[in-house]
Amino acid sequence: MLTAVPSMQADLGMPVEVVQGVLTGYALTFGGLMLLGGRVADLLGRRRVFVAGLALFGLSSLVCGLAWTPAVLLAARAVQGLAAAVMAPTALALVMTTFPEGPERNKALAVWGGLGGFGATAGLLIGGLLTASLGWESVFLINVPVVVVLMVLCPLLVRESSDRGSLRNLDVGGALTVTASLVLLVFAIVTAPEAGWGSPRTIGLLIGSAVLLALFVVIETRVASPLVPLRIFRLRTLVGGNVVLLAVGLALDGMLFPLMLYTQQVLGYSPLQAGLTTAVMTVMSILGSFAGQATVTRFGLRPIAVVGTLLIIGGSLLLTGVTVGGGFATHILPAMLIFGAGVGAAFFACQIAALTGVREDESGLAAGLVDTSFHLGNAVGIAISTSVAVSVATAVHLANPAADPLVAQTDGLRTAFAVTVGSASIALIAALTLLPGRTATVVSS
Template structure:
């Protein structure tokens, strides 16, 4: 539900823009508002769940998700929808880390936990693209409001089942300190950074407004780092980045988030506004990428324990680079077979395998007492990448389109979207380079100290053993 809701709305963007009178810049916040609150608050609520109790916090998140989804569905103005989507992002930030903790606590046998977390990791890559197909079908047949209505019965079912099936649990700790200052500064910095990037084409990149907004965002990021360095109960203990897998895994999955949503948002605009496809046609168009991402996710999960992380992540990111670069050649009079087929066919498996490999890398070799933090951090990195990816590529697209000397808006938009795909390709290249820093072949289990880290030859089991909160 959480990952799906981040992408299912993509297909309906043109319909939402028309019905609620959004501008092109404004409608981005239907996606970005969700991603910002989701990514910015996930670590904080993960810590709350550790101390208060995972099941109770999870149920609060599900209840808020149901209510906010209903408010999204009945939204009659753009402002109302944006506020409801932000609330939906908050609920997702509560649900995601607690759900992962619950999965780990339920499956105590290492083999079963390995399988469960392999499915968990694969669902991230699948959800990122499956939403495109479902979004197209639902928008065309029922209307975009039903993208949110469908969450209500699912959420209610979860609320009824969880108390009967799941025990409550929390980290054994005498301290219940919450790093509210860290949560406020990190979220504020992210919101301001994205806002500045989105508004830069209109205000001007060299304008006083843009420069001040970016400077304040940088100041807030610096303040966040100072707070984390001095806090007795930091939201993100900075020492965790000394672990190679954590640093490289988070950098890789950040780049995956940047490139995936940096590609998907201009893709939906190109297909629907340039080629003139309906929402249903776009959903069917994206089905190829969805199927390929599913295959890539499960293949990556199966092979990573045999080959290691780097041999899976590097080729996966290379596929994303190639797929994105092929889309830079889209034309104003393009066709599916001539402009989209090969790019989507290649991009899909790369997405699925890259998501699984980078997530496992970010959770590998983390001491048990900090594994919950690592689990929340990797999800945060992906969602921050998603939010920034959309903001940056569309800012570039609007800037380029505005400078094209033509009377045909489709020509201007196409040139802008070509630039957007190019930026998404550059993001993928950064991820490709970061993937080389991931661990290579599985380590010798005899070389790993018991109790302090999890041996890499049990790659998915490393996720299981180290994500126990």
């Protein structure tokens, strides 16, 4: 999607604010509805909801590809985010209910994490190739045949599971308040770099989100069948896993966004070349995930997460040394090798922790929490890195107007990478204090 933005903007004549709406519209519905999507899957049937999400995603992708005006594209992208919010936690819940806790689920989650990393890089590369050869529309239209195949295979390969006993007491008040709270929070985060973190709009949105979240907690303590039973947060591993995932999400997108700016705007890479720089990180992420799976029985969750976060810190530190005259082999490759392995190991360990001890009838809820934590981390990471990079670059330029603009920009990006070190350090502290060293339910056979 990101690689197609310039062509899309030129073809539809979209101003910058509309382009931002295309990106944030998806982020809003995706980030705001994942928790609800996971819980609805628990109640209505996980396979059924997943297939419905697939159908909606395919239809909205078709409309995106055929969009004849910016307004149509904006609406279709929002619906696409809604479909993704249903699919993501439901797919993870299906993995949980298909594989019992222990080695089999660990292997499945390692594969899940590896596929996610591969898909992220493949999306950048394939998106660039499709845009260059067939136009931006093909980035969306390619989803349609993939969705059709998945809709045919899903009923044949995946069993149905649900918690229908709670359906008659669906917590509408809880669903509305937590969804509205998350939507306001995501909107505040993704628009803060433009509006300003201290602007009345940003502060008002954050206050509104907090008020709705407090109201949600009150509702959950009083209804007979809450959307999010608060007792689930008594699971120490679940809380620890989600906290570390949030911080890892902060570090990951807090690094990737300034890296894309550095490679394209400072080093002069094409979008496709910039995407290729992340391929090494993806391969190492997959290896890190499988290394975690192979050693979790012996060492437990905490050591794997700690090693993973230390590697993320190390990779981020290397990136703080980028220069205007830098290059891939000297400044980017070593960092991607270390950072990628750390993300894979940390994500694997924290995902297991966040899903351990959860009842099967609440697997969709737990998966929704995992996806929400990580996605919020991504959104905050991008927003913070953007604000920091722009602020520092502007300050450097004002201090020395005659200085090379690329030098000022690189100074800002180096500072953004330093912030990533801080985010990864938060993940390290959370892993040390909240995750168990060994958990019988995780590693038992």
